Amino acid sequence: MTTHSSSPSSNPTATATATNHRPFPPPQTLIPPDFAFDPDPSSSPPSPAPPPPEEENPTHLHLPPSTAPLMSSDYDFNSDLAGGSPESAPSFPPSPQAQALPPPPPPTAQGPAMSRVPSLLHLSFNQDFGCFAVGTDNGFRIYNCDPFREIFRRDFESGGGIAAVEMLFRCNILALVGSGSNALYPVNKVMIWDDHQSRCIGELSFRSEVKSVKLRRDRIVVILLQKIYVYNFADLKLLHQIETIANPKGLCMVSQSSGQMVLVCPGLQKGQVRVEHYASKRTKFIMAHGSRIAAFALSQDGRLLATASSKGTLVRVFNTLDGSLLQEVRRGADRAEIYSLAFSSTAQWLAVSSDKGTVHVFSLKADLGTLNNDRLQNTSENHGSPSSMISSLSFMKGVLPRYFSSEWSVAQFRLHEGLQYVVAFGHQKNTVLILGMDGSFYRCQFDPTTGGDMTQLEYYNFLKPDETL
Secondary structure (H helix, E strand, C coil): CEECCCCCCCCCCCCCCCCECCCCCCCCCCCCCCCCCCCCCCCCCCCCCCCCCHHHCCCEEECCCCCCCCCCCCCCCCCCCHHHCCCCCCCCCCCCCECCCCCCCCECCCCCCCCCCCCEEEEEECCCCCEEEEEECCEEEEEEECCEEEEEEEEECCCCCEEEEEECCCCCEEEEEECCCCCCCCCCEEEEEECCCCEEEEEEECCCCCCEEEECCCEEEEECCCEEEEEECCCCCEEEEEECCCCCCCCCEECCCCCCCEEEEECCCCCEEEEEECCCCEEEEEECCCCCEEEEEECCCCCEEEEEECCCCEEEEEECCCCCEEEEEECCCCCCCEEEEEECCCCCEEEEEECCCEEEEEECCECHHHHHHCCECCCHHHCCCCCCCECCCHHHECCECHHHHCECCCEEEECCCCCCEEEEECCCCCEEEEEECCCEEEEEECCCCCCEECEEEEEEECCCHHHCC
């Protein structure tokens, strides 16, 4: 295990500068000002190195004057934060240099759907799977999962294609990435959108296309093709930069528990995963597969990592602390493209979607209480039950091919083959949420005792509400 400093090197290739927005009035504060933003309650954030000369700087950051972009009243979201108490989003510091960002075309007000059905460019859940964000060719939308409803939409008059939307739990701050050269926002910029003001309040600009963005309450993580930048959310200072193998999907995950940030991204070799433990300032490299990484998921506390390769037949679960393999499960025998992996909140279950059109739910055996000691729960009491799903020929392991001793999924839900789906676990017990690039939303329930086909509880088409069954 190697160590690293979470601060950038003394001569980094990225930095940021702040700029005021004088033409715009200050936003309204909806939460009393005595709510202070604490990026990391357990420890002080590392101090970034001095910025490099301007010619080495591939990024430029534009910020508004000191603001307090807090929870928006029209979200009615107060339960997503730990302990049920609201937290503020970060406030941005003022700068003596003023240079306004051009305002976007006015978004349409929340209301009836437009007659033209937009094209979907992006789907993603927020950090607690209570909401999901949709990027379209003319704007973006936010939906609540339980109960299912559209919370708001921002449809721009022209050129409003949004290729990536990242929510920050349920607050009014989002990160947006444009969809192309003719879009309102370019592909090489991360726009920080404040929905209190229905406009962008800042931007991060890069020399190459932004593949994805991840948010925590204390960090912004920007993923490029072969580079990842980690910024402090309170002041948007560059804290860390990571080189990766070519990462066209923008694969990256960050843990969401307060105090200890874990970041997972592709390594520098095919099939390798890099794990950054920022609290202990340690880096762990895991050779997860022999072929390229297609998808991975991180448990909320960052202690479990699930990975799938381009073959798409096996999913492996690792201990992020020491890189040990805890479990291996089988999706199927044929090659498949894995689209999505998701842990349940207790890390008892793992959901997997692929281009084969079936969502699988696997039972996990890792005992989180003894994970630090690399122990697994005793599963002998579950032998032969659906929650185990180990082949009856497993006693011949080592004689027959590994296929016959594989662990199979507990429950399945069959969808349209070839369509991309994103999965997550719902807040209701034993429920799975499924989003499709055709605008479909499914809520399904599985029986952990009998297993088998899941029961469909709800279906909506959020692009075509009139066609919802």
